[in-house]
Amino acid sequence: MAGELLDGLTSDPVRMGWMQGSPPPPEKVLLAARADHMRFPMIRWSYSNMRQFVPTRRVAASGEGRPFERALRPDLADVSFVPLGGDDPVAFGQSLAEAFTDGILVLHRGKVVLERWLGVTGPQTRHIAFSVTKSFVGTIVEMLADEGRIDPAAMISAYLPEMAGSGFADATVRQVLDMTTALDFSEDYADPESGIGAYSAALGLTPRKPDYAGPADLWSFLPSVAKSGDHGRGFTYRTPNTDVLAWLVSRVEGRHFADVLTERLWQPLGMLGDADLIVDQAGSPFAGGGLNLRLEDLARFGEAMRLGGLGVIPAGVVARIASGGDPAHFDRTRYPQLPGWSYGSQWWISNNAHGCFSARGIHGQTLWVDPAAEMTIARFASHPTAANGANDPLSLPAWAALADALSR
Amino acid sequence: MAGELLDGLTSDPVRMGWMQGSPPPPEKVLLAARADHMRFPMIRWSYSNMRQFVPTRRVAASGEGRPFERALRPDLADVSFVPLGGDDPVAFGQSLAEAFTDGILVLHRGKVVLERWLGVTGPQTRHIAFSVTKSFVGTIVEMLADEGRIDPAAMISAYLPEMAGSGFADATVRQVLDMTTALDFSEDYADPESGIGAYSAALGLTPRKPDYAGPADLWSFLPSVAKSGDHGRGFTYRTPNTDVLAWLVSRVEGRHFADVLTERLWQPLGMLGDADLIVDQAGSPFAGGGLNLRLEDLARFGEAMRLGGLGVIPAGVVARIASGGDPAHFDRTRYPQLPGWSYGSQWWISNNAHGCFSARGIHGQTLWVDPAAEMTIARFASHPTAANGANDPLSLPAWAALADALSR
Numbered sequence A, B: 001m002a003g004e005l006l007d008g009l010t011s012d013p014v015r016m017g018w019m020q021g022s023p024p025p026p027e028k029v030l031l032a033a034r035a036d037h038m039r040f041p042m043i044r045w046s047y048s049n050m051r052q053f054v055p056t057r058r059v060a061a062s063g064e065g066r067p068f069e070r071a072l073r074p075d076l077a078d079v080s081f082v083p084l085g086g087d088d089p090v091a092f093g094q095s096l097a098e099a100f101t102d103g104i105l106v107l108h109r110g111k112v113v114l115e116r117w118l119g120v121t122g123p124q125t126r127h128i129a130f131s132v133t134k135s136f137v138g139t140i141v142e143m144l145a146d147e148g149r150i151d152p153a154a155m156i157s158a159y160l161p162e163m164a165g166s167g168f169a170d171a172t173v174r175q176v177l178d179m180t181t182a183l184d185f186s187e188d189y190a191d192p193e194s195g196i197g198a199y200s201a202a203l204g205l206t207p208r209k210p211d212y213a214g215p216a217d218l219w220s221f222l223p224s225v226a227k228s229g230d231h232g233r234g235f236t237y238r239t240p241n242t243d244v245l246a247w248l249v250s251r252v253e254g255r256h257f258a259d260v261l262t263e264r265l266w267q268p269l270g271m272l273g274d275a276d277l278i279v280d281q282a283g284s285p286f287a288g289g290g291l292n293l294r295l296e297d298l299a300r301f302g303e304a305m306r307l308g309g310l311g312v313i314p315a316g317v318v319a320r321i322a323s324g325g326d327p328a329h330f331d332r333t334r335y336p337q338l339p340g341w342s343y344g345s346q347w348w349i350s351n352n353a354h355g356c357f358s359a360r361g362i363h364g365q366t367l368w369v370d371p372a373a374e375m376t377i378a379r380f381a382s383h384p385t386a387a388n389g390a391n392d393p394l395s396l397p398a399w400a401a402l403a404d405a406l407s408r
Helices: A074-078 A092-098 A132-146 A173-177 A195-203 A218-224 A240-253 A257-266 A295-306 A315-322 A388-407 B074-078 B092-098 B132-146 B173-177 B195-203 B218-224 B240-253 B257-266 B295-306 B315-322 B388-407
Strands: A056-059 A101-108 A111-117 A275-278 A291-293 A342-344 A347-349 A357-360 A366-370 A375-381 B056-059 B101-108 B111-117 B275-278 B291-293 B342-344 B347-349 B357-360 B366-370 B375-381
Touching: A056 A257, A056 A291, A074 A092, A074 A111, A074 A388, A092 A101, A092 A388, A101 A295, A132 A173, A132 A240, A132 A257, A132 A291, A132 A295, A132 A315, A132 A347, A132 A357, A132 A366, A173 A240, A195 A218, A218 A240, A240 A257, A257 A275, A291 A295, A295 A315, A295 A366, A295 A375, A315 A347, A366 A388, A375 A388, B056 B257, B056 B291, B074 B092, B074 B111, B074 B388, B092 B101, B092 B388, B101 B295, B132 B173, B132 B240, B132 B257, B132 B291, B132 B295, B132 B315, B132 B347, B132 B357, B132 B366, B173 B240, B195 B218, B218 B240, B240 B257, B257 B275, B291 B295, B295 B315, B295 B366, B295 B375, B315 B347, B366 B388, B375 B388
Parallel strands: none
Antiparallel strands: A056 A275, A101 A111, A101 A375, A275 A291, A342 A347, A347 A357, A357 A366, A366 A375, B056 B275, B101 B111, B101 B375, B275 B291, B342 B347, B347 B357, B357 B366, B366 B375
């Protein structure tokens, strides 16, 4: 594939000229019907413009939000670190394009100390968050659990009778939250016959084959996921868990997940802008990855978590998330770059000395909270490889180096 | 069709239960693949939720907008009028549901004196404006003409070489603005073989037939419209004129029409909220009818026009629009309910004693400016009949009666 020859600089979407002009030259038009919006290098444009390809639903800001103060520190671009598996140090500022970064904000003590925009991405851009979306969902479930409206020990089918007979039926809410469900579902993005392929077909984010006769929305798809093994034995990352959680939230709250997200987080946290939540053809939210939001609003979520919830998210919920997940459940062979980590409540927990925790999206989208360093990092990216393992070598040591520099 | 038995009350989308529940019952799910979103009675829900069905692009508000003051006058609901062609007076408040109204704001001297929301439509709803969109486009073209950036006397092909060979090639900008172009294009919504049927297929607002091989976006479709007769002889309402104007604006301004709309009107006029502009698969705007906006922002556009442009739209542009169009070009047999009217700059001009002018959408969307009565009315509706002739009998006398009541 020609795209594989492109790096973070040569794949810059401005340089590529995607969708520039009226009309754009034919070879620069991106079509959802060809799934252009989901293929590299076109994703370098489309991930900042997803609502032009697919149906979305508004997550409404209150209009009362105020931007973070800026206290920019030009020296941070020169902070250097050695990539995981590498030998030579690189400067943080130089690493951004190499990491296919579209935008990054580093906050220290609540002020933006570094801000960079690349390609077609800017402060107003609603960039797709992919699996970072999951951490919003998990946080809302924990909030409802804290209020006693959801019992984490109850089985999913107690809330969602539709799940009877599915692999989710006898999973507890906690098991779904922590992704310790045992499902007959493979999240192998490279295999179109995998579970995630069937999930994608149901979701309809890309065109279906003409003879497709499977589930046509997530509400139909999720009950079709079968069980394989025993729940609660270990963490296995499977996106449909999150869609079940969003469904649970809708059932308990009696309204669309987008509206719950609006009321529970978007407006009380003072998000600067509306977000765009991708929906499938029946209006079901793509809760596993469909949130498109401003980078500063992603940072705002991180800051709220860093600061104990700011009265919007109960402090107990934040504490549970920040220290949650059972490290014994974490497969160290599967995540060699994440030693000692755990996964819980739809968040990734480092269990390191700084108490860092993170929301992670498949093409490099990141929310990184470092309580000890009083640092929050929000990053959008459109990395060609759909795997955090491709992003971590340049990211994890960079975050540590920035924390070190800011703590000095 | 069962829908035809429903009236404004029985077709209320809350009562119908469209898309309520997670999931909604199967018979209450609206699917774009079935074109549900474009068929009555489902339009009573979908016209307030279009972005859930089709791709859209953001028209961004500045965040600095402020709502109109409210000075509500409950007496206005009792104002009575005799519908065109009717015998008995009806009370304005009673007529709203009968007119399939989704929301209405009446402003007098810049304050909201009447405000009603029906069905699923509320202050935050972005409701589709359909052809009201055209008046935004026409106003921007007039602004660019006022700046000397567009010459109304120049031929379209001088700006858009793509139009060479099409029916638009030797039409002047003024002729396109005033819809006095002579095109081989029928705007008969009831005839799927009409020009508007081909336009719709190119636009892709509803699913195409599997064997469809025609133009797949407006940029491909517009140059395919042929000429029939001589330009400049008379007004004939044809939607593609507006899409050509939007293309012209993009060419002259060098950016997407949505961005021009943002910069030229949305932000300087202090619109309260982002709007959602429907785009086709190639990203071309549905400028003929695809704007989805808050009702109060529609009213804000009307107020700006009523007040001479507020320094955003040049006063000369407003004056030209308010008095524009050649009444001799207006076909009185075709518009028996609009005696003495004219059409110019993508606006409908009453030429009546009050100097009223209007933006009109096909299912009852209306912006009505009455300078003499210092009154502006903005209305969203989802009338089952796609024809202004179906809306006018309850609307035109109502606006006159309200003007009379407010002037007393």
